[in-house]
Amino acid sequence: MKPGTLGAFAAxxxxxxxxxxxxxxxxxxxxPDDADAIHDLRVAIRRYLQCLxxxxxxxxxxxxxxxxxxxxxxxKLCGETRNCDIATGVxxxxxxxxxxxxxxxxxxxxxxAERDMVQHLAKKRRSEEHTxxxxxxx
Numbered sequence: 175m176k177p178g179t180l181g182a183f184a185a186x187x188x189x190x191x192x193x194x195x196x197x198x199x200x201x202x203x204x205x206p207d208d209a210d211a212i213h214d215l216r217v218a219i220r221r222y223l224q225c226l227x228x229x230x231x232x233x234x235x236x237x238x239x240x241x242x243x244x245x246x247x248x249x250k251l252c253g254e255t256r257n258c259d260i261a262t263g264v265x266x267x268x269x270x271x272x273x274x275x276x277x278x279x280x281x282x283x284x285x286x287a288e289r290d291m292v293q294h295l296a297k298k299r300r301s302e303e304h305t306x307x308x309x310x311x312x
Contacts, residue, residue, distance in 0.1 A: 184229035191222040202252070203295045206288050209259040212252050219249045251291040258284035 198218040201211045223245055230238045258280050265276060 181232050184225075184232050188222075188225040188229055188233075191218070191225045194218045195222045199295065203292070206255075206292050206295075209256070212255050212259065212291075216249055216252045216256060219245050219252070223249075248291075248294060251287065251294050254287035255284060255291055258287060 195215075195218040198211070198215040201208075202215040205211045223242060226233070226238050226242060262277065262280050262284070265274070265280070266272075270276065
């Protein structure tokens with residue numbers, strides 16, 4: 175692609191989003207109990223998906239579909255974990271006693287969601303597999 179073209183711009187933006195996604199995947203894999211790491215991973219996934227949506231026409235359509243499918247599954251798993259983090263935060267602000275059965279229930283749900291997310295991340299540890307799939311059409 176020629177520098178200064180829309181294709182070159184799209185490739186740079188998509189590559190930047192992918193690099194951020196890779197970084198956030200590493201952080202979340204290393205610290206799945208860190209609510210901020212999970213939030214940052216969700217943001218990185220959404221931004222990468224937005225690049226694919228915006229610039230998808232210049233990449234291989236089948237590869238874009240496969241990548242979107244994989245990332246939708248991961249963002250769902252992260253969302254389940256993040257929802258528990260948010261609910262726990264709301265209960266804390268509301269000054270609900272930590273000994274409340276609701277906290278224990280949320281902790282159990284979050285533990286299950288975190289386990290599922292970690293298992294998924296272990297299978298798809300590196301997002302570099304996406305880069306080899308995503309080829310420009312022109």
